[in-house]
Amino acid sequence: MGEALVPVLIGVVIDRAVTRSDTGALLLWLGVLAVVYVALALSWRFGAWSGDRSAAMAEHELRVTLVRRVLHPCGGAEEGRLPGALANIATEDAKRVGAVNTALMYGISALVGILTCAVVLLRSSLTLGLVVLLGTPVLLWLGHLLSKPLETRSEAEQERAAHASAVAADLVAGLRILKGIGGERTAIDRYRTTSRESLRATLRAARAQAFQSGMVLSLTGCLIAVVALVGGRLAAEGAISLGQLVSAVGLALFLLGPLEVLAWANAELAQGRASANRIAEVLATGHTVTSGDRGLPQPVRGAVRLTGVSHGGLREVDLDIAPGELLGVVATDPAHATDLLRCLARGADPDTGTVTLDDVSLRDLDPAELRTAMLVADHDADLFEGTVLDNVTAAAPDSADPGPAMAAAGVTQVTLALRDGEHTAVSERGRSLSGGQRQRVALARALAADRPVLVVHDPTTAVDTVTEAGIAAGLREIRKGRTTVVVTTSPALLAVTDRVVLLDGGRITDTAPHADLMDRHATYRAAVLA
Structure with missing residues (x-):
């Protein structure tokens, strides 16, 4: 409104001061113009701050909501x-959707400026006012139509960019493996192809945005030209004064700003709608498992039972794990081990059958509450930025001493070789540590959590034989009296278990101590000694 009033006040100065040579009126209206400029500067500063702040806060809220949904138990x-x-x-x-707040602020501001302009022009001339009032909605409608291709291409652009980011993250995570097998060239070719597809999608979106901006700018120029032409004819015919003509031309030039802002806001809204669809897809994704309404039995004894469980490659698995038992599980197919772990962790519910903890079905428990009693530590568990000690105590009770867990997992030996001991900084995903060191820290973290039921998957594949034997003894000692399941083919770990379950072809084919299974099962020997 302040910007729209500037050319109006200049017209007033011309009519009431310049044409009449009135110095007092000149000073008065120049003072009014100065006040308008001060108000314009202050309102611009406050408005821009409010718009940017609201966009940043909306972006942050969306990001937190997305992360909360992704991390939902x-x-x-x-x-x-x-x-x-x-x-x-x-x-x-999230950034593009948050920017919609800024676009709305600027868009509403532009509409208020256009409305102010139309009111002033209507007071000066009904014809000029009608030209603006009728032309602006048509311009907005055309701008909306022109933004449709941009919306479609913007969505495609974000999808390809997301895919390129995903591929890059995937390749970086497996960089050591790629170098080890000499797969760098294949990885580079794969990323180059993905990156070029993302580039093509970005260029298509940029062309659509340029076309939309150019067309809206051309249409805006036509409207301004019509306003200036009509105003000039009215001034020539004496229907409006010289000051009113100057105001009309100034307002016509002023219109270029708000109309450009509206075109920009339209483009921002189009991109925001495309990004909002992608965010909505994530937020609307159904849960893998449902949240039960029963609480954990108190106290948790740690009796786990699988009855007729079929899931993935598992077929009618029946298994009773007694409280305090140290059980080994050998799966001849690694995929079947993964299916078992998913069922125990409630990463998925069995297709048929039930899994119970102390006679309470896992389906009836809230996954987050279940994980306070039964922890499933994956083989490829990640470490976080921080120190070695921070990683070990990440899930430990506040009053717990991490020392026994670190000793049992062999982390004490690791800290002796590190510059700052247990306070040594760990980089993202633990990449500053060796594979064996990462495994030991991850196992210590699982042990320090001190859950009534602990399930670990291949926790020692990257350590030497001597260290593995020490970890096996430490694991048995620290978990004495609490239920522990070790899914592994390591002879050292299996030797310290109370008994071992052989999972072959998705079914339990035998269960006995490790030594007995070694004697009577060629399949077991092949799995363990291979």
Whole structure:
């Protein structure tokens, strides 16, 4: 409104001071113009601050909401999406949707300026006012139509960018493996192809945005030209004064700003709608498992029972794990071990059959509450930025001493070789440590959590034989009296278990102590000694 009043006041100065040579009126209206400029500067500063702040806060709220959904104990949001794609949605898409707040602020401001302009022109001339009032809605409608291709291409652009980010994150995570097998060239070719597809999508979106901006600018110029032409004819005919003509031309030039802002806001809204669809897809993804309404039995004894469980490659698995038992599980197919771990962790519910903890079905428990009693430590568990001690105590009770867990997992030996001991900084995903060191810290973290039931999967594949034997003894000692399941083919770990279950072809074919199974099962020997 302040910007729209500037050319109006200049017209007033011309009519009431310049044409009449009135110095007093000149000073008065120049003072009014100065006041308008001060108000314009202050309102611009406050408005821009408010708009940017609201966009940043909306972006942050969306990002937190997305992260909360991805980390929800019932899962589901990560299914079918690589971590890099989810990261792109939580950053770039959230940013674009948050920017809608800024676009709305500028858009409303532009509409108020156009309305002010129309009111002034109507007071000066009904014809000029009608030209603006009728032309602006048509211009807005055309701008909306022109933004449709941009919306479609912007969505495609974000999808390809997310895919490229996901591929890049995937390749970086497996960089050591790629170098070890000499797969760098294949990885580079794969990323180059993905990156070029992302580039093509970005260029298509940029062309659509340029076309939309150019067309809206051309249409805006036509409207301004019509206003100036009509105003000039009215001034020539004496229907309006010289000051009113100057105001009309000034307002016509002023219109260029708000109309350009509206075109920009339209483009921002189009991109925001595309990103909002992608965010909505993640937030609307169904949960993998449901949240039950029963509480954990108190106290948790640690009796786990699988009855007729079929899931993935598992077929009618029946298994009773007694409280305090140290059980080994050998799966001849690694995929079947993964299916078992998913059922125990409630990463998925069995297709048929039930899994119970102290005679309470896991389906009836809230996954987050279940994990306070039964911890499933994956083989590829990640470490976090911080220190070695921070990683070990990440899930430990506040008053717990991490020393026994670190000693049992062999982390004490690791800290002796590190510059700052247990306070040595660990980089993202623990990449500053060797593979064996990472495994030992991850195992110590699982042991320090001190859950009534602990399930670990291949916790010693990257350590030497002597260290593995020490870890096996430490694991048995520290978990004495609490239920522990070790899914592994390591002879050292299996030797310290109370008994071992052989999972062959998705079914339990035998259960006995490790030595007995070694004597009577060629399949078991092949799995353990291979």
